[in-house]
Amino acid sequence: MERGPVSPNVDIGSLIERTPGVHGGRPRIAGTGVTVGRVVCWYKLGLSSEEIAQRVGHLSMAQVYAALAYYHANRDAIEQDLESETIEAERLEREHYLSRQND
Numbered sequence: 001m002e003r004g005p006v007s008p009n010v011d012i013g014s015l016i017e018r019t020p021g022v023h024g025g026r027p028r029i030a031g032t033g034v035t036v037g038r039v040v041c042w043y044k045l046g047l048s049s050e051e052i053a054q055r056v057g058h059l060s061m062a063q064v065y066a067a068l069a070y071y072h073a074n075r076d077a078i079e080q081d082l083e084s085e086t087i088e089a090e091r092l093e094r095e096h097y098l099s100r101q102n103d
Contacts, residue, residue: 015066026081027070029063037082039067 017030028035034056042052049064071078 010062012066012069015063016070027074027078029059029067032058032063034059034067036067036070037078037085039064040071040078040082043068043071 015030016027016036018025018027022028023033023035026035026037029039039052042055043049047055049061049068052064053059053061
C-alpha cells in the first residue's frame with residue numbers, strides 16, 4: 001500500500017502564543033492576530049469549529065481546535081479576559097455617548 005507524503009508532526013503547544021504588546025499579551029493563534037478569546041466568542045455564539053475555520057479562511061481546523069482546547073484548559077483566565085474586554089468596551093461606549101451629548 002503506497003502512502004502519500006508524510007506531514008511533519010506539529011507540537012500542539014506551538015499553535016498558541018502570547019506576545020507582549022500584541023492584543024494586550026492575550027493568547028492568540030500563533031502567526032495570526034486571532035485571539036483565543038475571539039474564537040471562544042464565535043464558539044459561544046453557536047458556530048461550529050468548521051464554521052469558525054471557514055469564517056477566518058486562513059485558520060486550519062487544528063488551529064481552531066487548539067484555541068478551543070486552550071480555552072477549556074484555561075477557562076477561568078480566558079473568561080476573566082473576556083469580562084475585562086466587555087467592561088472596557090462598555091466604558092468606551094459610555095464615554096463616546098457622553099462626549100457626543102456634550103457637542
